[in-house]
Each structure stands twice: as C-alpha cells, then as structure tokens.
Amino acid sequence: MYEFTQDCLIGVPEIDEEHRQLFQMLNEAFSLLGDPSNTTIIIKNLIPALKNYAATHFTHEEAYMEQIKDPELSLQKKEHAAFVAKINNIELSSDTSEQTLRDLLEFLTRWLYHHILGSDMMIGQIAPDSDAEAASDPFAFTDKYLTGITLIDTEHAKLFELIRDVNDVIHNDTLHDKYDEIMRLLAGLRNYTEEHFHDEEEYMESIGYPGLDAQRRAHSAFVEKLVGIDLSELDFIDDNQDAYLSELINYLLDWLSNHILKSDLQIAAFKQQ
Numbered sequence: 001m002y003e004f005t006q007d008c009l010i011g012v013p014e015i016d017e018e019h020r021q022l023f024q025m026l027n028e029a030f031s032l033l034g035d036p037s038n039t040t041i042i043i044k045n046l047i048p049a050l051k052n053y054a055a056t057h058f059t060h061e062e063a064y065m066e067q068i069k070d071p072e073l074s075l076q077k078k079e080h081a082a083f084v085a086k087i088n089n090i091e092l093s094s095d096t097s098e099q100t101l102r103d104l105l106e107f108l109t110r111w112l113y114h115h116i117l118g119s120d121m122m123i124g125q126i127a128p129d130s131d132a133e134a135a136s137d138p139f140a141f142t143d144k145y146l147t148g149i150t151l152i153d154t155e156h157a158k159l160f161e162l163i164r165d166v167n168d169v170i171h172n173d174t175l176h177d178k179y180d181e182i183m184r185l186l187a188g189l190r191n192y193t194e195e196h197f198h199d200e201e202e203y204m205e206s207i208g209y210p211g212l213d214a215q216r217r218a219h220s221a222f223v224e225k226l227v228g229i230d231l232s233e234l235d236f237i238d239d240n241q242d243a244y245l246s247e248l249i250n251y252l253l254d255w256l257s258n259h260i261l262k263s264d265l266q267i268a269a270f271k272q273q
Contacts, residue, residue: 002027002109007214008116010123012064018057019116025050026109033102042101043092050108051087058084065123072122072254075247079119083111118221122254138253139164145260147268152203155196156260162189163252170245182245189252190226197223200264209270215263222255 004023009016029046032038058080065073090104141157166185175181197219204212229248 002030002113005214005217007211007217008113010116010120012123015057015061015064015120015123018053018060019112019120022050022053022057022112023109025053026105026112029101029105033098033105036098039096039098039101040094043094043096047092047104051084054087055084061120061123068124070123071247072119072251075251076119076123079115083115113217114221114224116221117218118225118255121218122251122258139167145257147260147264149203149268149271152200152264152267155192155199156256156264158192159189159196159256160253162192163249163256166252167249170242170249186226186229190223193226194223200267204267207267207271209267211263211266211270218259218263222259225251225255 002023004020008019010019025046029042029050032042032046062073062077062080065076070076087108092101092104139160141160145156146153147156162185166182166189169175169178169181169185172178201212201216201219204215209215
C-alpha cells in the first residue's frame with residue numbers, strides 16, 4: 001500500500017483531497033492484484049476510472065492555478081498533457097499479465113508522488129520577495145537561507161551559483177552552440193544536486209532527523225525533473241525559446257528556494273532542540 005503522507009500536502013484542501021483520492025484508487029487496484037479473476041475488474045473499471053479522475057483533477061488544478069495567476073501554470077500543463085498522452089497510449093486487454101498491470105500501477109504511483117513533490121508543492125508559493133537584495137538579484141544566496149550547518153549552506157550556495165550560470169548563458173546572445181552549453185551546465189547542476197542530496201541525507205541520518213523519508217521523496221522528485229529536461233523540444237518552439245528556458249530557470253530556482261525555506265531549515269531547528 002502507498003501512503004498519502006503529510007509531506008504530500010500542498011495546503012490547498014481541494015487539491016489535497018483529490019490527491020488523496022488518487023492514492024486511494026491506486027491502492028484499491030493494487031489490493032486486487034494476485035487474483036487472476038480480478039484482472040478484468042482492474043482493466044475495465046479501475047484503470048479507466050483512474051484515468052478519468054486524473055484528467056478531472058488536472059482540470060481543477062489548472063483552473064486554480066489560473067485563478068491565482070500562478071507562473072508555473074504553463075509548465076504544469078505540459079506535465080499533465082504528457083502524462084495523459086502516455087497513459088492513453090497504453091493498451092490493455094484480458095490477456096494483459098498481472099506483472100504488466102503491476103508495472104503500470106507502480107509507474108502511475110511513482111509519477112504521482114514525484115509530480116506532487118516536484119511540481120504541485122510549488123502551487124501558490126511563488127510570490128514577490130520582500131528581501132531587497134533578493135528582489136534585485138533573485139540568484140543571491142541571502143542570510144534567510146542559512147541553516148547554520150556549514151556543509152549544507154556551502155552546497156546550497158553552490159546550487160544557487162550553478163542556476164545563475166545557466167541563466168547567464170540563456171541570456172547571452174553572443175554564444176555559439178548556446179543550447180549545447182546549457183545542456184552541459186544542466187548536467188553539471190544535476191550531478192552536483194545529487195551529490196548535495198546524498199550529503200544532506202547522510203547528515204540527517206547521522207542526527208536521527210525524523211523527516212528524512214519525506215526529504216528523500218522530495219529530493220528524488222526534483223532529480224527526476226532535472227533528468228527529464230530535454231531541450232530537443234525547443235526545435236518545435238519558434239518564437240518563445242527564451243521564454244521556455246526562463247520558465248525552466250524560474251522553476252529550478254523557486255523549487256530550491258522553497259525547499260530550503262520550508263524543509264531544510266527544519267533540519268537546523270531539530271538539531272538545536
């Protein structure tokens with residue numbers, strides 16, 4: 001069974017309840033596996049119901065984001081559309097094996113976890129920064145991000161620097177092979193992010209931090225987003241390539257900022273108890 005844990009709550013009751021319902025539907029399908037006579041029930045009833053409910057949920061989520069003028073809306077729409085296209089292309093029949101069904105359900109659950117922790121957690125969280133330094137330089141690693149844990153603070157500062165480097169290349173119109181350089185920098189960002197998460201999780205484990213599992217899930221979701229970045233789709237974007245890339249940078253910076261302020265600072269608070 002997959003638990004809808006506290007770290008999956010984004011703070012919007014309607015969306016949280018729909019997320020909870022999606023987990024419940026997945027768990028219901030999982031509970032029927034193991035008995036071949038249930039295959040038809042899963043294929044004809046539960047999977048279509050899950051697809052329909054997910055589509056309805058995406059509509060509600062996007063409407064809410066549009067209502068609050070959330071700047072992440074366009075990225076969310078892309079993720080939702082990609083998910084719907086993927087599951088609609090999956091063909092199931094009475095001959096479908098139990099392992100195929102299990103793999104499908106595990107994919108859906110993993111995607112849901114990662115989407116909530118990597119994207120939905122950002123809904124309504126991006127607001128103008130009252131910090132004068134951050135307002136003039138959004139890539140500044142200011143005192144508000146300090147945990148007081150030297151290793152973690154040093155690595156956080158480096159992550160801000162790496163995201164700034166990507167942003168600088170995006171806005172440098174004199175570079176040849178600009179997108180190759182962006183991909184090189186993003187690969188470096190991904191590698192350093194994975195190193196940082198490993199160090200951070202190792203530290204949390206060393207102090208017995210109770211939020212370690214939630215942190216691991218959030219880290220995994222963010223790394224999957226980094227791994228999934230594919231600039232080849234820019235070939236299909238004629239006039240808004242820089243806008244697309246700016247959205248990407250804003251997402252990376254906003255996720256990191258919110259994760260530090262809402263999650264990582266709690267590590268320091270726990271250590272001081």
